[in-house]
Amino acid sequence: MKALQYVEVGKAPEVREVPTPEPGPGEVRLKVTAAGACHSDSFVMGLSEEQYTAFGYPLPMTLGHEGVGVVDALGDGVRAVELGESVAVYGPQGCGRCKPCAEGSENYCPHAAAMGITPPGLGTDGAMAEYMIVRDPRLLIPLGDLDPVENVALTDAGLTPYHAVKGSMEFLVPGSVAVVIGVGGLGHVAVQMLRAMTSATVVALDVSESKLEFAREVGAHHAFLSDENAAQRIAEEVGPGPAAAVFDFVTNDKVLDIVYALSGPRTDMVLVGAGAVERTVGLLGQPFGSRVRAPYWGTRPELMEVFELARTGQVTVETERFSLHDGPEAYRKLHDGELRGRAVVVP
Ligand code: NAD
Ligand code: ZN
Structure with a gap:
């Protein structure tokens, strides 16, 4: 064969x-x-x-x-x-x-x-x-x-975001904001699941206009370029934050800067991507009461x-x-x- x-x-x-x-x-x-x-x-x-x-x-x-x-x-x-x-x-x-x-x-x-x-x-x-x-x-x-x-x-690409989103359900109450970083194979399914399973406002970040258009097509309420201004733009156009949950389908130090900028007390930081990371975690490294998870499949x-x-x-x-x-x-x-x-x- x-x-x-x-x-x-x-x-x-x-x-x-x-x-x-x-x-x-x-x-x-x-x-x-x-x-x-x-x-x-x-x-x-x-x-x-x-x-x-x-x-x-x-x-x-x-x-x-x-x-x-x-x-x-x-x-x-x-x-x-x-x-x-x-x-x-x-x-x-x-x-x-x-x-x-x-x-x-x-x-x-x-x-x-x-x-x-x-x-x-x-x-x-x-x-x-x-x-x-x-x-x-x-x-x-x-x-x-x-x-x-x-x-x-x-x-x-379905099971992994489903498991990730299901683990954050307690955070995703009405009025909450969920951010999806990387609207590729897993991320474009995550957007749909967040829309189907929660009443959260769904914000997507990716690196090209065509990906942002794709994110909107699959149900994201907002989509922005993933750069150093992303958190600021979300604060201006969606609300002051912090996000209730951030689903990171990239996970490297550059993207984690965005995850942290979007996070505050009681944010669920869900790191799904396999990129390399060097970052301090714990009381002095992350917002009080936030949760960092690395769900697998x-x-x-x-x-x-x-x-x-x-x-x-x-x-x-x-x-x-x-x-x-x-x-x-x-x-x-x-x-x-x-x-x-x-x-x-x-x-
Ligand atoms: P993919 O290539 O289909 O999608 C990645 C998306 O991220 C693309 O749309 C790309 O444009 C975007 N992207 C790249 N750099 C970005 C940045 N700086 N900011 C925002 N968006 C950016 O990949 P995939 O198959 O969906 O996998 C996503 C990640 O999840 C990979 O790292 C993969 O190894 C990992 N993964 C983890 C699990 C798990 O169980 N935790 C399971 C499967 C895949
Ligand atoms: Zn895989």
Whole structure:
């Protein structure tokens, strides 16, 4: 089969011919119907040799931690899913046995790393291939009648902002202001979720006029350029602040200056992006009573809830389609900030 693989540190990914995998006992093979490209993949492919080695991901590695497919073959003992079923892969898999996992919070399993359990496409072969193996049927969420290509990105670009917003609900009361920084794959879904789930005034920040227009199209009440004047402009045109919650889908020191300028007593500072940060936290480093969070992906039941938001038309992902052959071009556009919404590879 064909697979889009990261082969050598620092080099662009390549489409390669690899053996079609067979499901072992308890495993499920999917015929992949769509796979999304995330900035986290770009982040991983931007690591130096030394940093990549520290992550411990094998090479070559098939990319893609957003995946949907049709159940194609069952390993011995698998009964919970049926051949032909359309399913989505829950990525942040845990051990499946501890209390967080029992609650569906496999994204916070304390044992996964030590057990060598990694998400598809981030340590284990992922979804950017004609077929993929899923370790356990509990990780497969029924897609039902949702279109695979239009909805595959919900497995991360939907689930991660949903988990982030849900954790801030107590802050997002009527009259509050929520700020979304970075209206890309995750951020444009975050804007829609804030509109669907809260009565907050939603303000978006990004770096180009076309992104600001996009932010307004998906429901932002206001959109401004993300620069050193952003907090001032929000104070003048939206209100004096502080923001109730700031969702940062970039997270680097420059952007954190904006996050802090928007924050005050009791702001929820939600840092989702994977940029590097050097910053003092604690009583002398941040507004009194503010909260800094670094949410990771989301829970298994939350993915089901995200699909309900899609099913009821409250959230849609703007997707740009690519063939597997054009997968490297999808990552190039993602890296260069040229996408509107999410790049989805259809094998
Ligand atoms: P993306 O490239 O699709 O979107 C990023 C957006 O940020 C783009 O619209 C870009 O124009 C904008 N941007 C860049 N610099 C900016 C700045 N200085 N100010 C404002 N906007 C700026 O990326 P994505 O796939 O949506 O991922 C966003 C981030 O979230 C990445 O860092 C990714 O690694 C991270 N991520 C984290 C989790 C998690 O679980 N915490 C999950 C998935 C992705
Ligand atoms: Zn991701």
